[in-house]
Amino acid sequence: MKRDDTNNRLLIGIIGGAALILMTMVTAIFLVSRRPIVVIVPDKQAANAATLPATPGSPATAASPAEAPPPEILVSRIVSAPAIDNPLDPAWDKVAVVEVGLAPQQVAQPVLEKGTITKLRVQAVRDDKRYVWRLGWDKPQIAETMDTAKFTDAIAMQFPLADNAPYTMGGPGLPVRMLYWRAAWQKDVDQGFQGVAGLHPNTDSDLYWFAKGKSDSEQHAADGSTDNEMARQWMVAAKSGNPMADYNRKQPVEELTAHGFGSGTHIGDSPTQGRGVWQAGKWYVVIDRPISLKDPLIERFNASPDKQLIAFAVWDGDNANRGGKKQITNWLPMRILQ
């Protein structure tokens, strides 16, 4: 079976189930947390951080007037958006920066007890072909390897695909779309897949079945490639088409849809591109979304450019962030300038 077919079937299955997934999740969340859920007050550093409402996922509207006005993300129009192969392109210096406050995710289990990243710097531009965002945050050192108890830095942008989609990864029949970048994937793309030898250079294995070696008599050579179906038999996740097990990653960005916590679902062959670089204690990640009229996300952008919403999540690999252990924002207004 071809890879994309598998993925579509996967997609169909999982997106479809989203509603019920969410309901269980929500129930689960209430069961999980019998204690009253408190409003998390943003700390001083994140003065204008989004306020996370008590209910899991407030409707897809900007935070109510009662609260401090959330910062607005402006997508300014320029003739030609900076190319994504250089996140440090001087062109970005001319683009306005919006600072967004982050708070640890503490709505659904497993929660992030204590956050380590409080601020995110957001820039966004568009030309007639692409939307490009540049996201920056402080990070003393890089976490870009994945191993037992080792996790990667990452960031995601989230957009509602339906009105009233909760910021908590959407809800039943209220899907969201996410664009998700991982430092580990960036490393795969920049330096080649980070395999066993990359993680543990002194490893010595006698053989890997059907890994084509230097000669026929060494067809199982440990230094051979496992890029073939016979060798893949022992790599069941890869064989099952698990997007995590991609040994030939072309993009550091994954596109997902979700209908609630735990339902994040990979969308195959996304045209989204991105690149992240780390410099002097800061990450700079650009994410590029080509414009297509058939794209449900772009359709929403075009329908009401000045009434868009966006939310962010940031993962600190050095603080064992992964999955629900992340710093997040509520929905923030996003205005696309024509």
Next chain:
Amino acid sequence: MAKRFNWQIDREQEYPYETLKPKRQVAYVFDTNKCIECQTCTVACKTCWTSGKGQETIFWNNVETKPYGGYPHQWDSRLMEKCGPCEWQGKKLYSLTVFEKNGEGKPPAGHLPTERDYASPNIGEDDLSEMIDQGSHFDGTHNGWMFYLARICNHCDNPACLAACPRKAIYKREEDGIVLVDQERCRGYQHCVEACPYKKVFFNTINRASEKCIGCFPRVEQGNVALCVESCIGKIRLHGFLSTQEEPREDNPLDYIVKIRKLALPCYPQFGTAPNVFYIPPVHVPDPFLDQLFGPGVEEAKAMYRNLKNDKQLLGALMLFGASPRIITRYEVQGDEAVGWDVDGKEVVRVPFTEPTYFRKHYDETHGAYRQNTV
């Protein structure tokens, strides 16, 4: 949070999901008195299931020496450090299970090992609990002791890995109770690795997803025992099913040994996952460590084992160990033989309590040769 009764701790306990019993539950009995730590089980499993790149340090099955051994390092003591001492009153557990420890609604109590903790998989091999002296002499219970603990996934009734997965990518098969990590949906969060008290879920470094012992389901589906059981030359393992929909059956060797006679005991029942590998405790080891490891009933089990020669029905069940690669669902003692039938009701085992002896003539007329014992 649902409440469910856990027979191993004789009380109700918290668990995120409501009880749904599989049609039958795959289960194992391991006799520690027969284990020789040869690691044949380990290699049988490794060569079939985990020979791939990214699985170098992954051994779904391992055998370790207690008290100094542990793969990964200190998998059990680190959890006990978190949970504190367990408290038994008779057969009832009064301390908290891993599902209750962190407070309601929190993930199960656990700890996440590091990559280094999977090095030295046979650390502590044969290490004695105490330093011996020149001329040490042991009689009966050994005051310096060690024994072997063979370990696989327990395919628990209350799997902590399953409870901990926010994506619900871990499930328990309704037909046999085998617990699997969905290799298609797992995103490698490692919450299961952290939650499993037995550390039998592993992170695959190149798949960047977690994986675990699959209970050899492709074999179980065909009525065959797991590879670690089939290859066990110590004949320490019996693989079968516990009855879940009916009362324990006298003629089901698993029910009989585990539920009816209670000769074999669960590993760390105090954690509350209701594991399905049951151990016959080592008779030469002092009780306290075994109480900590196997919970209530150690003394009784050891006495029962010491008395096997007068306990033919139970001895018969133990003679089935290693006799056949088929799963035995029914057995009987007939005279000096133990007889076993497989899932299809076919007789697959007829094993004598003592190997028969045959005598031959010195001169074999049929073949014209003198036979010798001293050649």
Next chain:
Amino acid sequence: MATGASAAVIGQWALAATQDIVPLTIDNPLSNYPNRDWEKHYRNLYQSDSSFTFLCAPNDTHNCLLNAHVKNGVVTRISPTFGFSKATDLEGNRASQRWEPRVCQKGLALVRRFYGDRRCKRPMLRKGFKQWVDEGFPRDPQTGAVDPDKYLRRGRDAWVAVTWDEVFDYSARAMTNIAETYTGPAGQQRLLAQGYDPLMVQKTEGAGTQVLKFRGGMQVLGATRIMAQYRLANSMALLDSKIRGVGPDKAIGARGWDNYTWHTDLPPGHPQVTGQQTVDFDLCNVEHSNLILVWGMNWICTKMPDSHWLTEARMKGSKVVVIAVEYSATMNKADEAFIVRPGTTPALALGLAQVIISEGLMDQKFVMGHTDLPLLVRMDNGKMLQAKDVFPNYTAAKLKNGVVVLQEGERSPPPHLQPTAILTEKRRQEWGDYVCWNQNTGGPNIGGPNTGGPAVVTRDQVGKFFFESGVAPSLTGEFQVKLADGQAVVCRTVFDVTRELLDSSYTPELVEKLTWAPAEAIRGLARQIAANPEKTSFVMGMGPNQFFNNDLKDRAVFLVGALTRNVGYIGGNVGSYAGNYRVAFFSGAVQYNTEDPFEIQLDPTKPAKPKRYFRPESVHYFNHGDTFLRYGDAVLTGKTHIPTPTKSIHVSNSNSLIGNAKGHYETVVNALPRVEFIAINEWWWTASCEYADVVFPVDSWAEFKHPDMTIAVTNPFLYVFPATPLPRIHDTRGDVEVAAGLSHAFAKLTGDQRFDDYWKFVNEGNVRPYLQRILDYSNDMRGYKIEDLEAKAAQGIPAIVQTRTYPKYVGFEQSHEDRPWYTRTGRLEFYRDEQEFIDAGENMVLHREPIDSTFYEPNVIVAKPHPLLRPKSPEDYGALRSDLSGDARQARNVILTVDELLQTEHPLKKYGYEFIFHTPKYRHGAHTTPTDVDIIAVWFGPFGDMHRADRRMPMVGEMYIDMHPLDAKKLGIEEGDYVWIDADPKDRPFHGWQHNPAAYEVARLMARARYYPGTPRGVTRMWHNAHGATFGTVQGAKQHPTGLAQSPTSKYKAMFRSGSHQSCTRGFIKPTQMTDSLYVKEQFTQDIGQGFVADVNCPTGAPREAMVRITRAEPGGIGGKGLWRPAELGMRPTYESDLTKDFIAAKFVKKS
């Protein structure tokens, strides 16, 4: 980077992403999981295309028929066949499912060897060797020696891949040149000029073929395949006849090296007590015992597939007693356990005997009927009293019981028609008859305290036949016996003199001082043994056997067995377990390995005519610097044992000769440079291959194209290696094809067609006629047809050996049917009156200290003075009493009492050589198979690490030394540190290491220190199974980017950074095992021989002995910084964190 995919692509993608979708529900993962399609990938992984059966047969005494599962033409997985319970004998008797399964982790790991990078893949020549041949065999004009620096740089040279024709041609030419060079007086002159001992040179009798040595490692493991080496040696007579121009009458073949004795597997006291090779029994028999003594044997590690018989016997109520020098793995299956001082087994057994006798617990009847204890020994000369000494014109009785006496000119029947022991009339006369003191008769008694008189005891009179004779022997007392020549001599019974020795020197209190075993526990054990006649098994391992006093150990243990009626019964017997040795199960093998090369039987249906042209020899002499034992002015190696110089070596299945030899680096550095040709048949590149000139790559067990046969000494099965359907993975051939190919090269060189005819059936691609001949002429095989056996084996089913009993046990005929043993008296003999034994002070059974592994003076006789204890002193031999060097110790007879001994100390103790270093075998390897496979090595002890975080690690697993934690601390050694381990600097790791830094860098033993609470103070242990360092691995570790100790040229991997466990051992040879006068049953047949008999009466060495000094080399932390992590984390003995302490003390459980 491109700025976005084309609109078309996006279009499709967006369309796909917005399809209508069917909901998926995960309500409760305890049931109804919706996404299970992926499970099929595991089903596919499990699926194999086909499977076939092969036999795994390292020298581990088991042999397992295994299933190989094939995926895409590759064996990716192995499993047990469960065919043993279908095994039947010729009468249809069947084995039970108790035998299942038979397999182990080492066999399962073979898949990684079949396809591993260290396979011998194609024929290889060492560069320098090729050059020597190409340059026309240049030699020193005076001595004929080959320039070692130019042509013999073994282990350092490059390798050249060649074709099979080339490798055979080079080999045959080299061997021919060597044979020619050392033929005749000129050849013998050259050998003398090269400094070989004149007695050895004389032994060649001028035949150059006598310096060619062949060895098939443990020949019983391959009836045609490995035995082919001896057939090859026999065929060298053709070469001799060509070179010397002599006929079949004068031609001499090559020399064939020993196996069972070379491996120190023979319990040398067994032939000394029973007159034949070994007493043992199938291990399953212990379930018939009430009391099981597992003595110096780590059963659960070295007898894995039979471990369940022990644990199940215990489960069913037998008591298991384990005696070992540490808390061995097997001790965790013990009901009672003794931790004793290494090498003191003779003393411990004698202590048991003393209690049994002094407490009157012995079985009088068995002792009277089956032992020499009632027979009289002369106090004047220490000889057994002979009937002809006493009774005028005495003529030896006609023997009828269990013996065939051949009259002059009569020849032995073929093996399968030999009913019992076979004696020549001449020998029968030499033996005469013996005398006891009969209380029922008067006879020529000249008074004294006793009534009665001497009575003849013939060899027939054993067991019931003895009692039918109406004799009532005295067991104790001193008797004045009037001899036929009129003189009177004082005689005492063997029992009486033995008892005196026991009571004076081996009381429990004295034995406790020697062995550390508590006196009360010794008494308790002795009483238990005596309380269980016919129900006590003495399961003796190779631990005590690998000490220099091993024959005394056997004699003492047999004494305990005999005193308690525990010899020769299914539940009561003595067994010694080491090596798969009993080649006599293939007694018909003489049809194959000694077929007359001058009269070859080419008709497959007709029997061959055996004639032995090759001469057996013990490797121990080669291992002893290619010398024998001289001491002072004495030669203590019997004439029948003297070896010839070794100039050419061709071995098969034999890594023990070089790669894992005792004193390995002595062999490599000092012995090999005098050897001109070394060829090795191997399928996995071993340390032996590292030092070879020629490597013949052979088929692995999974690739056999010719069937073969073997047996197992610990189980009752007859095994066939089936030919397999697996295509050869590399350019390999079968061992028999190598022999045939080599012979073909000889045929071309000599023009002698018989070299080809000798392997006719191999050349025709069908070895079955050879196998069938062996079956037809073997006592316990005749009746089986090779085709049937093959067909069964292909289904994973072995056959059953047709011994008298199933299961088998030696001694059945003697104890149940009152047949005599293979001794002169027909009894179990506890007194040896041969002059060599009297001179060695070992005519009686006593205790000698180990020759090196003792805290006290080595190899001294520990006893109080005794009238029959009259050894030759160093002075008698013209040697210095003060010379305690390893060589001198071998023949040094000094007597000390227990208390005197305890005042002495090992000569090197004052220099810090204070630790006993022993090297037993462990669960992770059958010798070195397959410990260098990653998934085996990583489980071998505590230092495995697949990721090799510390690049100093030689591979993913590495060898270590087990030390008592307090001993290590005393030396400032932390656990995990690398340490140096040095033995006697006089001869180890090799003579002259001081002047050879390059070799010393490779040879000096370095390993990790491991804190091991289970070993007593002063006793250290390193496992025998690891692959030693070679020049290649030491160089590799320096060059390899990750520091892997792998030879860049050969790919050989070591588990040591430098040295090996054999850096500390050496060859030792014991005078009592090199006698010319001892009578023993021949190796293959029932014929009684005298003097040297390979694998029966032959030196065994002392490979487990070494006193070492241990010094810290490097810290154990990664890269040599700080503590080894597990110690740092408080997980290790003496490093325990509070958590570890509480965990072990069970502080995490509260009961109320």
